[in-house]
Amino acid sequence: MKSAPFEYAAPSTIGDALQILAENDPDEVKLMAGGQSLMPLLNMRLARPELVLDLGRIADLDYIRETDAGVAIGAMTTKRAVEESDLIRQQHPLFWESTVAIGHPQIRNRGTVGGSMAQADPASEYPAAAIALDVEMVVQGASGERIIAAEDFFVTYLTTALEPGEILTEVRIPRLQPGTGWAFDEVARRHGDFAIVGAVATLALEGGVIRDPRLVIFGAADRALRLRAAEEAVAGRPVSDETFDGTAAPIAQAVEDPLSDVHASEEYRRHLAVVLGGRVLRVAASRAGGGE
Ligand SMILES: Cc1cc2nc3c(=O)[nH]c(=O)nc-3n(C[C@H](O)[C@H](O)[C@H](O)COP(=O)(O)OP(=O)(O)OC[C@H]3O[C@@H](n4cnc5c(N)ncnc54)[C@H](O)[C@@H]3O)c2cc1C
Known part of the structure; x- marks a missing residue:
């Protein structure tokens, strides 16, 4: 057509x-x-x-810059540029892994960081990474500039907090605290497909105890979901199977009404959310404190 x-x-x-x-x-x-x-x-x-x-001719929207607070990415920066950025790969490996999981090279050559954020697909990798990393969205409109926290930006299916007439201009990723562990995982039918369900996590370790955990699931609801109850289940607890197994019930409860479509049933998506949620927390803990 x-x-x-x-x-x-x-x-x-x-x-x-x-x-x-x-x-x-x-x-x-x-x-x-x-x-x-x-x-x-x-x-x-x-x-x-x-x-x-x-927006393709606006050169001022195409950049990756190190700032005092972290990294700023212009909205028209392609995913390919993010993939090829040593700065992103070293400072924000979680954002980098989310990038290379998106589509195929052809898609990443043309698709932009701002376009994916504004598209707000519930199965998209970037919104989940943005929520886990406390990303700020810089938006410009007739009344000037405003900054929206990622968690407030993604409202529901293909809907963001952008008002008509506003342009997303920049994505700001704050620097991670040294020693922060992170992990990304997703299940898709083929590499490059949208995820059926995916999960991202960050956390710190202090004397073997988990601090500041962040867990976000995507592909299981109308938007990427931060799972606070599961975070609370591991915060302040030692790294152990018992601790991570304790996230199963709160994750299942938080995604109690997952999507059901030709790709996966509700039950399968809930199952994936529980398995991937526990897995990314475990991997993040294994990387926290500088270890791999
Ligand atoms: C075969 C295929 C596989 C794909 N696989 C994946 C995948 O695995 N994961 C994934 O996340 N995505 C995937 N995508 C989608 C891809 O990542 C797109 O690049 C992305 O969704 C949109 O980015 P874009 O730059 O092309 O934006 P566009 O398509 O140009 O725009 C998307 C929407 O955002 C709005 N918009 C764009 N830029 C701005 C801005 N700066 N300010 C305000 N609004 C704006 C537009 O008006 C439009 O509504 C896939 C796409 C294809 C075709």
Whole structure:
């Protein structure tokens, strides 16, 4: 199928993009980043915007920078650039592993960091990593700039806290505390497919006791879910099978109404969430304190 007709604009600055948004009904404008999710929606006529505003020529949105607080990534930075960044690989191996699990090289060549965050697919790797890493989303609109914590950014299926007329401009990943352990895992039918269910975790160890655990499951609900009850089940406890096995009940309870579709039943997704949740916490603990 071909898309319905639309006007097309490709500004070269963020200011010009905001100006175009201000001059049009923002509900009738679709921002385009890599187009990997948007183009199929246009071609299937599931989206029929009057205007497609292509961000692809805004060079100021394409960067990976080390900052005092961590790393800042421009929204139009491709996943391939993240994959090839030594800075990300060394400072944020969890974000790096999430990146290489996304699609295939062709998808990562075109798809952008901002596009995946704004798309907010519940089975996408980036939202889960962003919540676990306490990422901040920098957003610009007619009334200026605002910063949204990742946990507040992802609202439900394909829906974020972005208002019409706003552009996600930057993703800020705070530096991890030295010695933080991390882990990423997912189950997909084939490498490169969207995950059926995935999990990410970070934690610290202090005298053999777990501190500051973070556990996020994706692919099991309408958005990536931070599992606070499971975190509480391991926080302040020693690294042991008993500790990690204690997460099974709170994880199962937190994903009590998982998705059910042609790829997996509710029961299978709940089972995967329990297994992967326990596994990433174990692996994170084995890496905490600098050990692998
Ligand atoms: C075969 C295939 C396999 C894939 N596998 C995976 C996978 O395993 N995991 C995964 O996470 N993804 C996967 N994807 C999706 C891919 O990662 C897309 O790149 C991503 O979802 C969207 O990024 P994009 O830059 O192409 O954005 P686009 O498709 O251009 O835009 C996506 C949405 O975000 C909005 N948007 C884009 N940029 C901004 C911005 N800066 N500010 C505000 N709104 C914005 C657009 O308006 C649109 O609604 C796959 C895609 C394909 C085609």
